[in-house]
Amino acid sequence: MAIPKLQAYALPESHDIPKNKVDWAFEPQRAALLIHDMQDYFVSFWGENCPMMAQVIANIAALRDYCKQHNIPVYYTAQPKEQSDEDRALLNDMWGPGLTRSPEQQKVVDRLTPDADDTVLVKWRYSAFHRSPLEQMLKESGRNQLIITGVYAHIGCMTTATDAFMRDIKPFMVADALADFSRDEHLMSLKYVAGRSGRVVMTEELLPAPIPASKAALREVILPLLDESDEPFDDDNLIDYGLDSVRMMALAARWRKVHGDIDFVMLAKNPTIDAWWKLLSREVK
Template sequence: MGIPSIQPYFMPRKEELPKNRMSWTPDPGRAVLLIHDMQQYFLDYYDIRASPVVELLENIRQVRERCRALGIPVVYTMQPSEQTAEERGLLLDFWGPGLTAQPHKHGIVHELSPAESDTVLTKWRYSAFQRTELLELMRRWRRDQLIICGVYAHIGCMLTAGEAFMNDVQPFFVADATSDFTRNWHEMAMTYVAQRCGVVVSTRDVLDALAEKSSGAATFDLEHLRSEVAGLLERPASDIQSGDSLLDLGLDSIRLMTLVERLRAANFDISFVELAERTTLDDWWEILSARMPHGRWTGAEEQAHGVRG
């Protein structure tokens, strides 16, 4: 009963990953990053000075920073430090009391501490979708891809990938940003995901795919801004008029921060406060059109602003 002591093993290299049945690629407009159960309790079973943990922490950090830069929502799961026997259910039979026995190890490891803009979900079962708001949040954000990092590969990470697939969410299992009890268990999880429910990728694959998507972003204009806001408000774009108060339409601080992150990812120099002080699309476009990144004007905007090629 309980988690075994985990001996060091080498992280899978890109050339060692299983062949995927699907050719899906991460898209910053569709993806959510899941950092799964990276709590001190679970990391303490490893030698933190050796593989795979050294690579695990660094690779998750790199993926997280790229996702934040692109405005991709970052979601953490954390198992609770206190659970009754009824709440723990069959996990008690398999793993014992878990975190309840060591509540002081409940927190996310300091190297990956969540930011205020990140979402932290309390997780009760193997899958991050069970008894959480993850699927509801993804549907609210209009996201249908899940980039999965964390521990343990063949338990929560693999089951989360399977449940994502069963909810028509494309899972991306980041092989060298997950870790497991042994290399054999890790390989089993990768093989299952690649052949049955998702795509297995390396950290470099994710970083490269997101870099390619960001460099080829579409021209940003007023209608693009309207569409972004409509998605956050879960309304048709036609419902949002340029002079409407977006606060009255339901734009709260969390949605506004998500928009700010997306604008920064599109190379706009804009702050949360600047948008929070204004309330309409017209107000926001007045600011943004004056700070349009080089090369992003539409033909109509060039004419309106006197820009010449």
């Protein structure tokens, strides 16, 4: 009845994306980001230090950073730690008491902690729209596209995508920023949404060109990712300025699309703008 212990699997890649029935263009000025149920409780079923989940979180973090830079609103869903039997209703039959047995795991995972200007919606059922002001908030802000990330792909994420479609809100399911009980169920959710209720994309499709054109452009990419108000010099260690491992992993994933040898270890070995520009400005082979 409860969620089982989950095993990591290979996340979908570009060649796994099913044929989309619609070709909606992503419009940042019309979009909002949904980070769905990324609470300690739901993520804990993969155990600690799961590489697959680290990559999913890094991809979500990259999308969130992009949204922050482009004034795209960010929404979270989170189940409350206290839920009466009346509130849970049939969820008790299907999943048991769920998160209410582990209230200490109610918060969103540390690496995706909501900012003060983000909206956290109380989650009651599979769809993020159920008993929430999400539809009204989107429409009042002129947003009719919803980027969907989080867990679990074939349950809440797929249901939210379909519910969005029925409310004339275009869902964009981000294949490699989702996780599920299994790869088969993950791919099933993508196939359903691509053919019935939305568009399935990869993280990289929603982000700008992966490689900055100059060292100055690289600096513009890095500065919003830092916690410190002071700007680093080109040879300063970026970790000292608050650059964390999740954002570094997201950068590595983006830049690896052009330079296949770039990985997290390479960036972490010498985390400076000078060193990274030297890596990025190499001739592509």
